[in-house]
Amino acid sequence: MSASLLFALRKFKLVAEPIRCEVSSRVGRNPEGRVRVLAMDAVLTLGVPAASLEHLDRVLGQFEAFCTVTQSVGQGIPITIGIFDSTGQRLK
Numbered sequence: 001m002s003a004s005l006l007f008a009l010r011k012f013k014l015v016a017e018p019i020r021c022e023v024s025s026r027v028g029r030n031p032e033g034r035v036r037v038l039a040m041d042a043v044l045t046l047g048v049p050a051a052s053l054e055h056l057d058r059v060l061g062q063f064e065a066f067c068t069v070t071q072s073v074g075q076g077i078p079i080t081i082g083i084f085d086s087t088g089q090r091l092k
Helices: 002-011 056-066 068-073
Strands: 020-029 035-045 079-084
Touching (some): 002 056, 068 079
Antiparallel strands (some): 020 035
């Protein structure tokens, strides 16, 4: 996910490094009683304030659609993504 976000930022020649990504999962039993990963939560944090990045709304709109992980794993496991800037402002 971080690589996809970085790629999308670089398409617009934006520098937002360092980017941090933390992923957690919720494990529980499915309807058949088998233990499974039920959901994943990802938090990506940019290394700069959002105000310093032009076209950020376009970057954030495109990144998820092209993200290999989100589009592949997300077909079987729900993934929630939160994106924040360096000041803690939630961007998505």
